[in-house]
Amino acid sequence: MAHDAQTSIYDELYIIGDVDRVIFMSEDTRFHVLRVTVEKTNTQFKEDAIVTGHFHDIEESERYKFTGKVTQHARFGEQFSASEFKKEIPNTSQGLVQYFSSDKFPGIGTKTAEKIVEALGLDALSKITKDDNALNDVSGLTKAKKLQITETVRSSNAADEAYLLMIKLNIEPSKRSKIIDTYKEDTLNVLQNHPYQLVSDIFGIGFKKADQIAINAGIEPSDPERLVAGVMYTLNDEISSIGHTYIMYMELQDKTLERLNNAAEYFSQEDVSVAVEQLALNKKLIITEDRVTLPNIYYSEHKSAEKLSHILRDNPDEIDLDKAKDVIQSIEKSLSIGYNDNQRHAILNALTEKVSIITGGPGTGKTTIVKGIITLYQEIFEYEDYDSYEPKNYPIKLVAPTGRASKRMADTSGIEASTIHRLIGWGQDTAVDDIIDNEIEAELIIVDEMSMVDTWLFYQFMQNVMPHTKLVFVGDSAQLPSVGPGTVFKDLIGSGVIKTTILDTVYRQGEGSSIVKLAYDIDNGVPMNINDKFKDRLFIPAGTNQIAEVVDTLVSKAVDKGYDMRDIQVLAPIYRGPAGINNLNQLLQRILNPEADGKKEIEFGDKVYRTDDKVIQLINRTEDNIFNGDSGIIDNIYFKDTDDVDKDTLIVDYDNVKIAYERSDLTELSHAYCTSIHKAQGSEYPIVIMPIVSSYYHMLMKNIVYTGITRAKESLIICGDENAFYSAIKREGIPRNTMLQQFLQKYCQVYETEPAELPDYLTEEMIENMTVDPMIGMDTVTPYEFVDTR
């Protein structure tokens, strides 16, 4: 059915027909499956046809012309897949009467419809569209009715026209409806005259797309709206792709000009300055000295520092230190270990300081210290038996930024732990930029995996901490920074205003782990030979094109030896290419969960999900307590045609919690045989297989390799190119510009006499009314994944 460019216009396949029934419609993407009674066609469909496609507004009983191609569906046979559709304007009296008496025009019956057609003739619709007074010739219509008919005809025309234009402009189907719903009758005007508005109003339409639309609409590249959108886009891009919380004014100017002046000098430095100042006046961005940032980010860093300084200012209650030391001794006895001095200080700091920090690499005793802190609090403050409390009333709260990390905390401590989101009540109805107001009742909050906490999440957390609550932040500052902007953990440590314990004695090495030693050597820049053999780690040389084969062999062997697929995790830093996550997932699915009788399958995009597949959740699903990066197993798939369900449904089992996904939710899932190192942060696996090849070039960085390695508990296999490995461990990530450290120092030094203040225009209301996405850390896209690796 393919047509070449010269003949396609003549050969274009079409069906003109009446829509009998809308069999399926996805609210999200507006993908429709229709049964159509064929009136006229140049295809093989004689009486009726199943027509599929993305349509904005299809009405049953209406006549449309669909253009597209004939496709073969695996289960349902031949269908017509439409790329364009257009309402057929009724061109007979009877058709027009039917149209005016349809549900579209409530209160108009056949008689009135006949009068309209009689008075205006066959071009009634075009007359009504063009002439406000067209309906005056029709007797018996009230003024209100005339207005209603005119508006309905015009908005229906405008929506159809806008929809057709969007198809021509190559705007994705899922965005088309959002655009029409946002701008309504103004859609055409926005698309033709103000396309740069889409960048800030429609999530997922970036500057490049708006630029293309503008070119097609004949808008000059020197248009002032293009400049304003370019500045905002550049600022957002720097923040989301690198993780900065601000960018230098000069850099913003240069980068904006670089982006906008590609073929000619459309704008000067001065033009950019004027646009930046105007945006600042309109409170779309904040300029402080020579820095520029987004209001919500500036506000988050400011407010977090202010709140921390308030908490730090209060002196904690007097503590019986002798008793505390005795309790620590008894903990040591019960655990059969002797805490080292650093560890002991870390435990005591949790009691004597309002806020304290514990940072250390794997195996340095962070978990063991957290256990000690909990017992110490229980003994000193004589808490009742844990089981006698409702978990939400227990005075100690354990939290982490991911579901998996919080589950680990609960497992190792024996008391309930939750995600930060859950603790503060960030739920289903919470929009991304809502400010949460939900004070946490607690005497002590311990936050683990702090390196994963970004600026916005930290702000949301801090605002809900009560002034008397003590805080302990635990993490490994050598790990990857948060996905969202900022380096919160490093800034808290760097500020010097919070008592920090750096743990540097590794205990897991004593248990014979060379994986931990490798991680430390990488962090400390110790020379090494990756080819050295150890019982728990291995390096296998391979080129990019051999990675799939090597991974195949390794995984097949592990499965033969009886390992479960949940024990083996392949980690890669990029999605595309032969050694990318997507390709490795396809391969691993074939090995670990092949097609088989009795296994149900559902196709979605270019993926096939099968029962027993290992999958990963890609965004936070707070209402179900399932988070970005959680992985589970497909438990079952139900089809509406054969099972007793309204919609096709896929059930994923996350450690015995079963979550249902409808088709439209499947964008939230991916296969998890191979995942990105970013998504594996906060998780640990018995066996990690980590390819490192030169084609990962942009992602070959020390903290990425370090984070991947430290996910392995028992065995680590690195396969790839040793030079790629050595260059990666020498390369630091791009440093992030942040302000939290500085704000914290400023607040803590001046607090007693001269509290620093937010600019008075920067209020919570303003943040709530912002249109800029705050890029919260749990987004599906990581800063590094923006990098084009081809």
Ligand SMILES: Nc1ncnc2c1ncn2[C@@H]1O[C@H](COP(=O)(O)OP(=O)(O)OP(=O)(O)O)[C@@H](O)[C@H]1O
């Ligand atoms: N002072 C100590 N003396 C002896 N063993 C210790 C000491 N501190 C910790 N350990 C042991 O070292 C091992 C690692 O400790 P722990 O799990 O607390 O480290 P961690 O920093 O939480 O590691 P990871 O981040 O990898 O989970 C445990 O087996 C623990 O019992």
